[in-house]
Amino acid sequence: MATLSEENYLKAIFHLSRHDKTVVSTNAIAQKMETKASSATDMIKKLFEKGLIDYEKYKGVKLTENGRLAAVSVIRKHRLWELFLVDKLRFSWDEVHEVAEQLEHIKSKKLTRELDAFLEFPTEDPHGDPIPDANGNMPSSQKLLLAKVKQLQRCICVGVKDSTPKFLQYLDKHKIALGTEITVLSRESYDESMALKINNIQRTISKEVAHNLFVKIS
Amino acid sequence: MATLSEENYLKAIFHLSRHDKTVVSTNAIAQKMETKASSATDMIKKLFEKGLIDYEKYKGVKLTENGRLAAVSVIRKHRLWELFLVDKLRFSWDEVHEVAEQLEHIKSKKLTRELDAFLEFPTEDPHGDPIPDANGNMPSSQKLLLAKVKQLQRCICVGVKDSTPKFLQYLDKHKIALGTEITVLSRESYDESMALKINNIQRTISKEVAHNLFVKIS
DNA sequence: TTTAATATTTAGATAAGACTAAAAATTTAT
DNA sequence: ATAAATTTTTAGTCTTATCTAAATATTAAA
Structure with a gap:
C-alpha cells in the first residue's frame, strides 16, 4: 500500500507525463509538489524500490503499470468525491478541490465502489474531467478550450485554465x-x-478569455 | 490544528474518561492506542504543550475544554460518516468502523455541516450512539444493555458489546x-x-448474551 | 514501614519525509 | 570542444511518532 505522500507523487507524475506518455524530470516533480529537488529524488528512489516507476539516475521517471494504476485509482477517487460534493452536498465547483485532496486518500475498495454506484456511475467530474473506471481506464476528455469551438456550436462552461481571482x-x-x-x-x-x-x-x-475557459460540447 | 495521531489520542482519552468525567492513566491510554506507555507519555507532553489536556507527572490526564471540543468534533464526524455509509452507501453496521476511522480526520467545516444536513440532522449513529452537535454538545445515549430492559418492554437491537466472531x-x-x-x-x-x-x-x-447486546427502547 | 511490584518517565534509537549545502552529471553556450 | 550554467544526486540534519531499555515514582504487601 502506498503512503499518502507516495500517492501524491504518483498523481503528480501521472499529470506531468500527460497520462503517462512522456518521461518526467526530477525538477518538474519537485515544482509540482512544491518541494525541493532533493526531496523529489528521495521519493523517486522509494517509488522505484516499490516498482511503481521506472528510473535511471539523471534520466527521469516514468510510471510502471502498477504505478499508473495506483495514480489513476487516486484520481478516480478525487473526481468521484468532487462530484459527490457538488451534486449532493451543495459545494460549488471552486470549493471542492481542497476537500477532495483529502478524501482521495481514503482506502476502502467498497467505499469507492458504492460511492460510484450512489452517483450512478458518472463519467465526468464537475470540471468536465473524465472519471477513470474501476479497472483504471480513463475515458477520453470531452472538455476543450472555448477558443477551439467551431462556429455556431453550442457548449457548456465546465472549468477554467487560469484560476486567478482576477479571471474569476x-x-x-x-x-x-x-x-x-x-x-x-x-x-x-x-x-x-x-x-x-x-x-x-x-x-x-478576447483571445485571452477564450484560451482560459474550458467548455464541453452540448 | 491537531495531527491525525493527536486526534486519535484525544478520542481515546475522551472515551476512557467516560465523557471527560474521570482522570485517565498513561497505561490506559497506551493500551487503548495499542502502543507503549513511553509513546503515550511522549504524546501526553505534546497535548499538554498545546493546551489540550491537563497533566501532572505521574498523576494522569484530563481533557481541557479545548481538548474536549477537539475530541468531540472527531467523534461527531466519525458517527456522521458511519450513518452515511449505512444509510446511503449500503454498508452494513459491522463494516463501517474501519472506514469511518479514516473519514473522521477529514478537515473541512463545510463538509461536516453539509453532511449533517444531507443526513437530515441525525442524533444517533447506526450503533445507537449519540451524534454530538456542531457546538460539541453530546445528546445522552439512548442505548442500554438488553440485560437492563424491563419486562414487557419493546426494544430494537442497535449494537454489541462483545464483537468477537463467536458472538456475532x-x-x-x-x-x-x-x-x-x-x-x-x-x-x-x-x-x-x-x-x-x-x-x-x-x-x-442466557445472562452472557443479555449483557453483550445493546438495544434502544422503541 | 520497609520491601516488592507496578506504573510512569527519561534517554537514546529508528523510519518517513522534508530540508540545506555541496558534489557530480548533464546540457547549453561560446 | 571546452567552459559555464543547470539539473540531479548525495550527505548530513530536523521533526514526528514510534520503539527498547533503564531509571524513577507510586502503590501494594508483608
Whole structure:
C-alpha cells in the first residue's frame, strides 16, 4: 500500500507525463509538489524500490503499470468525491478541490465502489474531467478550450485554465459560471476575439478569455 | 490544528474518561492506542504543550475544554460518516468502523455541516450512539444493555458489546441482527436468563448474551 | 514501614519525509 | 570542444511518532 505522500507523487507524475506518455524530470516533480529537488529524488528512489516507476539516475521517471494504476485509482477517487460534493452536498465547483485532496486518500475498495454506484456511475467530474473506471481506464476528455469551438456550436462552461481571482472576477462580472450555456456566433481572425451568445445576450470576448475557459460540447 | 495521531489520542482519552468525567492513566491510554506507555507519555507532553489536556507527572490526564471540543468534533464526524455509509452507501453496521476511522480526520467545516444536513440532522449513529452537535454538545445515549430492559418492554437491537466472531455468529444463527425488534417477556432471577419474543418467535437467552447486546427502547 | 511490584518517565534509537549545502552529471553556450 | 550554467544526486540534519531499555515514582504487601 502506498503512503499518502507516495500517492501524491504518483498523481503528480501521472499529470506531468500527460497520462503517462512522456518521461518526467526530477525538477518538474519537485515544482509540482512544491518541494525541493532533493526531496523529489528521495521519493523517486522509494517509488522505484516499490516498482511503481521506472528510473535511471539523471534520466527521469516514468510510471510502471502498477504505478499508473495506483495514480489513476487516486484520481478516480478525487473526481468521484468532487462530484459527490457538488451534486449532493451543495459545494460549488471552486470549493471542492481542497476537500477532495483529502478524501482521495481514503482506502476502502467498497467505499469507492458504492460511492460510484450512489452517483450512478458518472463519467465526468464537475470540471468536465473524465472519471477513470474501476479497472483504471480513463475515458477520453470531452472538455476543450472555448477558443477551439467551431462556429455556431453550442457548449457548456465546465472549468477554467487560469484560476486567478482576477479571471474569476471577470467571469463573475460577465455572468459566466460553471454550467453556463454558450453559443459561438463568430470569430474575428484579426485578433482571435469571439462573438458569443450567453444567456441569450450577445457578447464579445478576447483571445485571452477564450484560451482560459474550458467548455464541453452540448 | 491537531495531527491525525493527536486526534486519535484525544478520542481515546475522551472515551476512557467516560465523557471527560474521570482522570485517565498513561497505561490506559497506551493500551487503548495499542502502543507503549513511553509513546503515550511522549504524546501526553505534546497535548499538554498545546493546551489540550491537563497533566501532572505521574498523576494522569484530563481533557481541557479545548481538548474536549477537539475530541468531540472527531467523534461527531466519525458517527456522521458511519450513518452515511449505512444509510446511503449500503454498508452494513459491522463494516463501517474501519472506514469511518479514516473519514473522521477529514478537515473541512463545510463538509461536516453539509453532511449533517444531507443526513437530515441525525442524533444517533447506526450503533445507537449519540451524534454530538456542531457546538460539541453530546445528546445522552439512548442505548442500554438488553440485560437492563424491563419486562414487557419493546426494544430494537442497535449494537454489541462483545464483537468477537463467536458472538456475532451466535447472533446470526439466532436471527438477531441490527434493527431486530425484541420484546422482553420475562427474566429468570436464578440464572439471569431472559425470555424474549424475536420476530414473533419466543426464545430464551442466557445472562452472557443479555449483557453483550445493546438495544434502544422503541 | 520497609520491601516488592507496578506504573510512569527519561534517554537514546529508528523510519518517513522534508530540508540545506555541496558534489557530480548533464546540457547549453561560446 | 571546452567552459559555464543547470539539473540531479548525495550527505548530513530536523521533526514526528514510534520503539527498547533503564531509571524513577507510586502503590501494594508483608
